[in-house]
Amino acid sequence: MTATVRTDLYPTRITGESVPQSRIDPTVWGEALSPLDKEQLDHYESNGYLVLDELLSDEEVQTYLAEVKRLSEDPAVRASERAVLEPDSNQMRSLFEVEKVSELFAELLHSPRLTDIARQVLGSEVYIHQSRVNYKPGFGGAPFHWHSDFETWHSEDGMPQPRAFSLSISLTANFPFNGPLMVIPGSHKLFFPTIGETPPDYHKESLQVASPSVGSPDHRHLTRMADEHGIAQITGDAGSAVMFDSNMLHGSNGNLSPFARSNIFIVYNSVENTLEAPFAAVKPRPQHISNREFPSVSST
Amino acid sequence: MTATVRTDLYPTRITGESVPQSRIDPTVWGEALSPLDKEQLDHYESNGYLVLDELLSDEEVQTYLAEVKRLSEDPAVRASERAVLEPDSNQMRSLFEVEKVSELFAELLHSPRLTDIARQVLGSEVYIHQSRVNYKPGFGGAPFHWHSDFETWHSEDGMPQPRAFSLSISLTANFPFNGPLMVIPGSHKLFFPTIGETPPDYHKESLQVASPSVGSPDHRHLTRMADEHGIAQITGDAGSAVMFDSNMLHGSNGNLSPFARSNIFIVYNSVENTLEAPFAAVKPRPQHISNREFPSVSST
Numbered sequence: 001m002t003a004t005v006r007t008d009l010y011p012t013r014i015t016g017e018s019v020p021q022s023r024i025d026p027t028v029w030g031e032a033l034s035p036l037d038k039e040q041l042d043h044y045e046s047n048g049y050l051v052l053d054e055l056l057s058d059e060e061v062q063t064y065l066a067e068v069k070r071l072s073e074d075p076a077v078r079a080s081e082r083a084v085l086e087p088d089s090n091q092m093r094s095l096f097e098v099e100k101v102s103e104l105f106a107e108l109l110h111s112p113r114l115t116d117i118a119r120q121v122l123g124s125e126v127y128i129h130q131s132r133v134n135y136k137p138g139f140g141g142a143p144f145h146w147h148s149d150f151e152t153w154h155s156e157d158g159m160p161q162p163r164a165f166s167l168s169i170s171l172t173a174n175f176p177f178n179g180p181l182m183v184i185p186g187s188h189k190l191f192f193p194t195i196g197e198t199p200p201d202y203h204k205e206s207l208q209v210a211s212p213s214v215g216s217p218d219h220r221h222l223t224r225m226a227d228e229h230g231i232a233q234i235t236g237d238a239g240s241a242v243m244f245d246s247n248m249l250h251g252s253n254g255n256l257s258p259f260a261r262s263n264i265f266i267v268y269n270s271v272e273n274t275l276e277a278p279f280a281a282v283k284p285r286p287q288h289i290s291n292r293e294f295p296s297v298s299s300t
Numbered sequence: 301m302t303a304t305v306r307t308d309l310y311p312t313r314i315t316g317e318s319v320p321q322s323r324i325d326p327t328v329w330g331e332a333l334s335p336l337d338k339e340q341l342d343h344y345e346s347n348g349y350l351v352l353d354e355l356l357s358d359e360e361v362q363t364y365l366a367e368v369k370r371l372s373e374d375p376a377v378r379a380s381e382r383a384v385l386e387p388d389s390n391q392m393r394s395l396f397e398v399e400k401v402s403e404l405f406a407e408l409l410h411s412p413r414l415t416d417i418a419r420q421v422l423g424s425e426v427y428i429h430q431s432r433v434n435y436k437p438g439f440g441g442a443p444f445h446w447h448s449d450f451e452t453w454h455s456e457d458g459m460p461q462p463r464a465f466s467l468s469i470s471l472t473a474n475f476p477f478n479g480p481l482m483v484i485p486g487s488h489k490l491f492f493p494t495i496g497e498t499p500p501d502y503h504k505e506s507l508q509v510a511s512p513s514v515g516s517p518d519h520r521h522l523t524r525m526a527d528e529h530g531i532a533q534i535t536g537d538a539g540s541a542v543m544f545d546s547n548m549l550h551g552s553n554g555n556l557s558p559f560a561r562s563n564i565f566i567v568y569n570s571v572e573n574t575l576e577a578p579f580a581a582v583k584p585r586p587q588h589i590s591n592r593e594f595p596s597v598s599s600t
Contacts, residue, residue: 143556176476223558254554258523
C-alpha cells in the first residue's frame with residue numbers, strides 16, 4: 001500500500017460557516033526554565049506573546065538600521081523577488097530571507113541569544129521558517145489586516161502544527177500612533193478557520209494589500225474576541241522585541257504619523273514541524289517566503 | 301471711493317515654497333476665569349488643546365448614541381447633502397448641521413455648559429460655524445490627513461482670523477488603536493501655508509479621501525514639528541471631550557480595530573470673526589459645512 005491519508009488537524013480556507021476550534025497543541029513545548037524565566041514563560045503561555053525589553057543595545061540598533069538602509073538602496077536587492085515594494089511610493093516595505101543577503105543579519109538570527117529562546121519554547125532544535133525586515137514609512141504606511149500566521153503557514157505552506165513563533169525586533173520606536181503590532185491576548189488558544197479557497201499565487205496579493213480577500217477571520221469572531229480579551233498594542237523603544245505564538249490574532253493600523261517603523265522579523269519553527277504539502281493551496285509559496293531547506297539551516 | 305483692498309494675514313494655497321509664519325492672534329481672547337480655571341486655560345493656551353473628562357454622563361451618551369443611530373438610518377437624512385457616506389461601505393461617516401436636524405443636538409450645542417466655555421475662550425458672543433456627528437467604523441475606518449482647520453476655513457470659507465475652536469465630544473471610547481484624534485501640541489502657534497490652488501468644489505474630495513491633494517502642510521514641516529513637540533493622541537472614555545484651537549495641526553489614523561468611534565463635533569466661532577469671501581477659493585463652501593447665517597444663530 002503506497003497511498004496515505006493525511007489528517008488535517010486545523011482545516012481552514014473552507015466553505016460555509018467558520019466555527020472556532022480549540023487549539024490542540026501546547027504553546028510552550030519545552031521544559032527548560034532558561035533563558036526565559038517561569039514568569040515570562042507563563043505570560044507567553046497564557047497571553048500568546050511576550051515583550052523582551054532592550055534585546056538590542058543602542059549601538060546594535062544603529063548597526064542594523066544602517067544595514068537595512070544599505071539593503072533597501074541596493075538595486076540588486078530591490079529587483080529581487082525577496083523585496084516587496086509599497087504600491088504607491090515604491091519604497092521597500094519588506095525584504096525576505098535577510099540572513100541570505102546579509103552576513104550581519106545571518107549572525108544575529110543564528111545567535112544563541114535568539115535561538116536558545118526558540119529551543120526553549122519549541123522544545124526541540126529549530127530553524128528559520130521565514131525572516132524579513134519590515135519598513136513602514138510615515139505619512140501613510142499601509143495597515144495589515146487581522147490574521148493568524150499559522151492559518152496562512154498551515155494552508156499555504158504546509159506547516160502541520162502551531163509549533164513556531166515570530167520574533168519582531170524593533171529598530172525604531174513603536175508609538176501607539178505609528179502602526180505598531182496589535183494582538184488579541186489569548187487568541188492563540190483558538191483556531192479560526194477562514195472562509196474561501198486560496199487563489200493561485202495568492203501571496204502576491206496578500207503581502208501587498210491591507211484587506212486580503214481570504215485568510216482573515218470573520219469580523220464577528222474578531223469583535224467577540226476583542227470584546228472579551230481587549231487589544232494589546234505593543235509599544236516600546238528601538239531595541240525592544242516581542243515574540244508571539246504562530247496562531248496569535250494580530251494586525252496593525254496604518255501609519256499617518258511622520259515616524260517610520262522598522263523591524264527585524266524572524267519565524268523560528270521546530271525541526272519536528274517541518275513543512276509538508278500545503279493543506280489548502282495548490283502549490284507552496286516560494287522559498288524566500290517559506291523556507292523548505294530546513295535540514296541545512298537547522299544545523300547552523 | 302468704493303473699492304477696498306482686503307489684507308490677508310494668513311496667505312495660503314500658494315505657489316512656491318511654504319514658509320511657516322508665527323500666529324499673529326491670541327489663542328485665548330477672553331479674560332474670565334470660569335467655567336475653565338486658570339490651569340485649564342494655560343494648558344489650552346500653550347498646547348492648543350484641552351481635555352474635558354466626563355463632559356457627558358453615561359445616560360446622556362446613551363441618549364445621543366441612540367439619536368446618531370436614528371439619524372444614520374433615516375433615508376431622508378442619508379440622502380441629504382448633509383450626509384457624507386464612506387466610499388466603500390456606504391455607512392454614514394459624517395452628518396453636518398446636526399442642530400438643524402435634531403432637537404436633542406440643538407439643545408446640547410446651544411447649552412450654556414458649552415457656549416459659556418466658547419464665550420470665555422473667544423472673548424465675545426459666539427455662534428456655530430460648523431457641526432457634525434462623525435462615525436468611524438471598525439475594520440477599516442479611513443484616516444484623516446494632517447491639517448489645520450483654520451487653514452481650510454480661511455482659504456475656502458473666508459474666516460478672517462483663528463478665533464474659533466472645535467469641541468469633539470466622544471460617544472464611544474477612544475483607544476490608542478481605533479483612530480483617535482492626534483494633535484501636535486503647540487503647533488497652533490505657527491501657520492503653515494499650503495501649496496497649490498484650491499480646486500473647484502474641493503470639499504467633495506477633501507471630506508472623503510485620506511490624503512487630499514491640497515490643504516495639508518509639507519511633510520518636512522510636519523516631521524520637524526512632531527520631532528520637536530511630539531504627538532498627543534487623545535484617548536478617553538465615552539462622554540469625555542477635547543477642545544482644540546482652529547489652527548492646531550491634527551489628523552487621525554485609520555481604524556482596523558473592531559471598535560467603532562463616534563463623536564459630536566462642534567466649531568464655535570466669535571461673532572467678531574464672521575465669514576467673508578473665501579481668501580483662496582473661487583466660491584464659498586456650502587452652508588451645511590460653513591455656516592453663513594451667523595446673525596440668527598448668534599442670538600440663540
